Amino acid sequence: MKHLRFLNKYFYKYKWWIIPGIFFVIISNIFAVIPAQVIGHAFNLITENIQIYGLFEGFNKQALIYDIFSESLFLFGALVLVLYLIRGLFLFFMRQTIILMSRHIEFDMKNEIYNHYQALTLGFYRKNNTGDLMNRATEDVNRVRMYVGPAIMYTINTAVLFILIISSMYAVNATLATFCLLPLPVLVITIYYVNTLINQRSEEIQQQLSRLSSFVQERFSGIRVIKSYVREDYTRKIFAEESGAYKGNSMNLVRVQAFFYPTMLLMVGLSTILTVYVGGRQVLEGSISAGNIAEFIVYVNQLTFPVTMLGWVTTLIQRASASQKRINEFLQLQPDITAGDVKLERLKGNISFNDVNFTYPDTGIQALKGISFEVKAGEFLAVIGRTGSGKSTLANLIMRMYDVDNGEIRIDDTPITKVDLNSYRSQVGFVPQEVFLFSDSIKHNIAFSLDEIKGDEVEQAAKNAAVYNNIMDFELKFETMLGERGITLSGGQKQRVSIARALINEPKILIFDDCLSAVDTRTEEEILNNLSRIMKGRTSVLIAHRISTIKNADKIIVMEEGKIVEQGTHNELLNQGGVYAEMYQNQLLEEEKHTL
Ligand SMILES: Nc1ncnc2c1ncn2[C@@H]1O[C@H](COP(=O)(O)OP(=O)(O)OP(=O)(O)O)[C@@H](O)[C@H]1O
Numbered sequence: 001m002k003h004l005r006f007l008n009k010y011f012y013k014y015k016w017w018i019i020p021g022i023f024f025v026i027i028s029n030i031f032a033v034i035p036a037q038v039i040g041h042a043f044n045l046i047t048e049n050i051q052i053y054g055l056f057e058g059f060n061k062q063a064l065i066y067d068i069f070s071e072s073l074f075l076f077g078a079l080v081l082v083l084y085l086i087r088g089l090f091l092f093f094m095r096q097t098i099i100l101m102s103r104h105i106e107f108d109m110k111n112e113i114y115n116h117y118q119a120l121t122l123g124f125y126r127k128n129n130t131g132d133l134m135n136r137a138t139e140d141v142n143r144v145r146m147y148v149g150p151a152i153m154y155t156i157n158t159a160v161l162f163i164l165i166i167s168s169m170y171a172v173n174a175t176l177a178t179f180c181l182l183p184l185p186v187l188v189i190t191i192y193y194v195n196t197l198i199n200q201r202s203e204e205i206q207q208q209l210s211r212l213s214s215f216v217q218e219r220f221s222g223i224r225v226i227k228s229y230v231r232e233d234y235t236r237k238i239f240a241e242e243s244g245a246y247k248g249n250s251m252n253l254v255r256v257q258a259f260f261y262p263t264m265l266l267m268v269g270l271s272t273i274l275t276v277y278v279g280g281r282q283v284l285e286g287s288i289s290a291g292n293i294a295e296f297i298v299y300v301n302q303l304t305f306p307v308t309m310l311g312w313v314t315t316l317i318q319r320a321s322a323s324q325k326r327i328n329e330f331l332q333l334q335p336d337i338t339a340g341d342v343k344l345e346r347l348k349g350n351i352s353f354n355d356v357n358f359t360y361p362d363t364g365i366q367a368l369k370g371i372s373f374e375v376k377a378g379e380f381l382a383v384i385g386r387t388g389s390g391k392s393t394l395a396n397l398i399m400r401m402y403d404v405d406n407g408e409i410r411i412d413d414t415p416i417t418k419v420d421l422n423s424y425r426s427q428v429g430f431v432p433q434e435v436f437l438f439s440d441s442i443k444h445n446i447a448f449s450l451d452e453i454k455g456d457e458v459e460q461a462a463k464n465a466a467v468y469n470n471i472m473d474f475e476l477k478f479e480t481m482l483g484e485r486g487i488t489l490s491g492g493q494k495q496r497v498s499i500a501r502a503l504i505n506e507p508k509i510l511i512f513d514d515c516l517s518a519v520d521t522r523t524e525e526e527i528l529n530n531l532s533r534i535m536k537g538r539t540s541v542l543i544a545h546r547i548s549t550i551k552n553a554d555k556i557i558v559m560e561e562g563k564i565v566e567q568g569t570h571n572e573l574l575n576q577g578g579v580y581a582e583m584y585q586n587q588l589l590e591e592e593k594h595t596l
Contacts, residue, residue, distance in 0.1 A: 003322075098149060098152065114137060197256050356397065384559070435498040437482050449504060
């Protein structure tokens with residue numbers, strides 16, 4: 001329960017919804033109790049009038065008595081109807097305040113969680129899978145909403161109704177009231193247990209359903225692999241097994257539910273029988289009127305629904321508490337990177353690494369060891385090395401996606417830890433190794449970093465990334481949709497759209513993480529030529545595997561197992577006759593083999 005304390009701030013924020021809500025609950029319940037008393041009076045009227053009617057047997061006045069009797073009965077009926085209508089009106093107001101408040105809280109929570117997620121660093125996203133993140137922001141929030149809305153509403157409702165009905169019952173006759181209420185605790189306990197069982201089963205169904213849907217989702221995304229390895233039959237069998245388990249769980253639930261309603265009706269029936277039996281004896285003794293029995297039967301029926309709700313509400317609160325605990329776990333996480341406040345308004349583009357060591361926190365792999373180098377503003381730095389040698393890690397550290405273990409990175413002579421990240425990152429163009437395009441138009445994908453498109457910058461960026469002609473070949477050109485709702489670009493086209501996205505806001509530092517791998521050598525040449533024009537006076541860091549891509553760089557860093565093993569210009573490195581020269585020879589041989 002303590003986890004739900006987090007929600008108090010929202011109750012405070014929406015106090016002018018919940019306070020009138022409670023008021024409406026009280027009024028609606030008062031109008032639920034009065035009709036029972038009116039019905040009781042009506043019953044007494046009937047018994048008295050039948051007697052009077054009998055006394056006038058054979059007299060002319062008997063017809064008159066009959067008219068007065070039916071008229072007053074009609075008035076009683078009309079009064080009950082009006083009272084229930086007023087109750088209905090206040091029930092409407094009650095839902096309009098409390099349930100509406102729960103929707104506002106749900107909205108606020110989703111936004112709070114989303115904003116918090118965005119502030120967390122890459123390490124957090126590595127540790128937690130997307131499904132879990134999504135569940136906490138949707139399913140768990142929904143469960144919490146059931147607490148701030150229905151659970152609270154029904155708790156107040158039940159409490160008020162209980163107080164009003166029980167006090168009215170005891171005011172009429174304490175013995176009858178006690179007998180009437182006897183089956184209720186049994187009903188509450190039974191409902192609580194059955195409800196817990198229903199919840200367990202529903203939980204199992206939910207888990208099985210999410211297993212089933214992630215299975216289906218993954219298999220359809222990988223349908224190409226399934227077809228090429230002819231695994232259709234195999235996956236169909238697994239699907240049948242998984243959905244069989246789902247069916248089994250659902251059957252279990254139906255069985256419990258089938259038990260639930262008859263039990264409830266049995267208890268209510270018992271209560272009514274006790275009322276009639278004990279009440280009847282008391283009428284005979286003369287301690288209550290027949291109308292009181294009718295009044296009590298209405299009370300018992302009115303108590304049934306709130307009592308059933310009590311069991312339901314308890315489980316709602318338990319579930320909400322568990323969900324809020326999960327939500328709080330993430331909300332209490334602080335980003336492990338805190339930005340500094342030095343705003344580099346006009347980034348020059350000097351980058352320096354001084355004896356930097358870096359270990360990935362989640363795997364404990366030391367990816368960089370004693371890295372030191374310097375790139376001056378406007379220079380072209382190339383990074384080359386075998387796979388897994390730490391090149392992408394280096395690029396990520398320039399973006400400050402992670403913090404170093406020790407050593408220092410400086411940007412324009414300011415330690416990167418002191419730099420305001422928003423102003424810095426908005427002046428850096430980063431093309432990651434794994435291209436990610438949104439399910440949106442090509443135009444919006446390229447202009448992702450712009451708040452608004454003013455002129456022909458999207459076209460220009462596409463030209464610079466050598467993808468313009470490809471785009472113009474599509475029927476809808478820049479409006480062509482990508483992703484699930486649209487077309488699939490080739491690997492090289494995707495890379496170039498991703499490059500265009502980085503070029504569009506004319507970054508002061510450009511980082512290319514091995515993003516020319518799927519581009520043929522001629523297109524690569526075109527992109528590099530464009531880049532040398534665009535990046536004049538700006539810093540570029542290019543990670544590559546092919547020496548032909550980087551031979552014009554001002555400085556080349558050769559990496560091996562997280563260390564810099566050589567650095568210099570192309571010619572200097574060739575003259576050193578080390579790793580770089582060997583790589584160069586190997587690649588020349590490869591090319592010759594291909595041209596033979
Ligand atoms: N997010 C991560 N979490 C944990 N370990 C990682 C992560 N990314 C990379 N590593 C590890 O760090 C080491 C360096 O990886 P990195 O991706 O920097 O190499 P790379 O030189 O860019 O390789 P490639 O040329 O194949 O892209 C590898 O051993 C890799 O397994």
